[in-house]
Amino acid sequence: MTDRPIDPDVDLHIPAQRSEPLAPVLAVIAAGGALGALARYAVQSALPAGPVGFPWATFWINVSGCLLIAVLMVLITEVRRAHRLVRPFLGVGVLGGYTTFSTYAVDIQRLVTAGRAVPGLLYLAGTLAAALAAVAAGMWLTRRLAGVR
Numbered sequence: 404m405t406d407r408p409i410d411p412d413v414d415l416h417i418p419a420q421r422s423e424p425l426a427p428v429l430a431v432i433a434a435g436g437a438l439g440a441l442a443r444y445a446v447q448s449a450l451p452a453g454p455v456g457f458p459w460a461t462f463w464i465n466v467s468g469c470l471l472i473a474v475l476m477v478l479i480t481e482v483r484r485a486h487r488l489v490r491p492f493l494g495v496g497v498l499g500g501y502t503t504f505s506t507y508a509v510d511i512q513r514l515v516t517a518g519r520a521v522p523g524l525l526y527l528a529g530t531l532a533a534a535l536a537a538v539a540a541g542m543w544l545t546r547r548l549a550g551v552r
Contacts, residue, residue: 431488435496443501457522458510461503462530468502469534473541482549 443464450460475493479485507530514523546552 427488428491431492432496432499435492435498436500437496439497439500439502442497443503456514456517456519458506458514458526461506461510462526462533465502465504465507465530466533466537468498470537470541472498472502473538474545477542477545477549477551481546481551 446464447460450463452458452460472494475490475498479490507526511523511527514520514526
């Protein structure tokens with residue numbers, strides 16, 4: 404167990420941090436979300452569904468997004484303290500807008516509804532396994548490169 408706060412950017416024991424203005428946080432989340440959604444659109448346009456209709460673009464977007472979120476979180480919580488708007492901008496905004504687990508759920512439903520239950524279940528389990536592996540790999544690699552134990 405660690406004695407670090409759940410959110411290292413906010414210490415609710417400090418009265419000034421309990422009443423920080425919300426507008427800058429919402430603004431950077433919105434700006435980051437727009438950028439992330441544009442990046443997702445670019446990847447989905449570059450990787451259209453193949454002849455078998457498997458949603459590879461959504462798969463790779465979610466897996467790469469999980470890897471990047473892991474890298475970001477290690478960098479801003481273990482390597483170097485970041486400005487308080489970095490995590491909302493990059494983590495919630497850009498990477499939250501880039502990843503698309505709602506599309507993942509719809510893709511599974513479409514595959515199953517189309518009578519392709521096996522590919523749908525493989526996509527369900529494969530995305531989960533690959534996303535978790537990407538998080539673990541991103542954390543391990545970032546810690547190793549940054550020299551964090």
